[in-house]
Amino acid sequence: MNGMNGMGNKIIRLDERGGKMAREQxxxxxxxxxxxxxxxxxDDAKTKDEYMKVLEEAGDIVGYAPAFRCLVKGQEPEVAIRWGK
Structure with missing residues (x-):
């Protein structure tokens, strides 16, 4: 199912459950x-609100801890995602 991020860009959601991505999927x-x-x-966000919306959506999809590590602390996605290794 397709979704939109806070800036109007499409993101692809593979499975929806209650409006949020099921991480285990x-x-x-x-x-x-x-x-x-x-x-x-x-990176393209122009305001704090746009940035926070992107962070929120990333957290809903992959989990808030990896989203925070990547988008706030600046870790590479490969490092920020600690599950599934």
């Missing part, structure tokens, strides 16, 4: 791809 590689894409969207 993602492979590690899919989560890395999603975080990479969300990081690009965050």
């Amino acid at each position: 993602l492979t590690r590689e899919e989560a890395i791809q999603i975080l990479t894409r969300q990081r690009d969207f965050a």
Whole structure:
């Protein structure tokens, strides 16, 4: 199912459950791809509200801890995703 990030860009959601992505349905590689894409969207954010929306959506999809590590602390997606190794 397709979704939109806070900046109007499409993100691909593979499985929806209650409006949020079920993390256990993602492979590690899919989560890395999603975080990479969300990081690009965050880099393009012009306001704090846009950035926070991207962070929120990344957290809903891959989990808030990996989203925070990647988008706030600046870790690479491969390092930020600690599950599925």
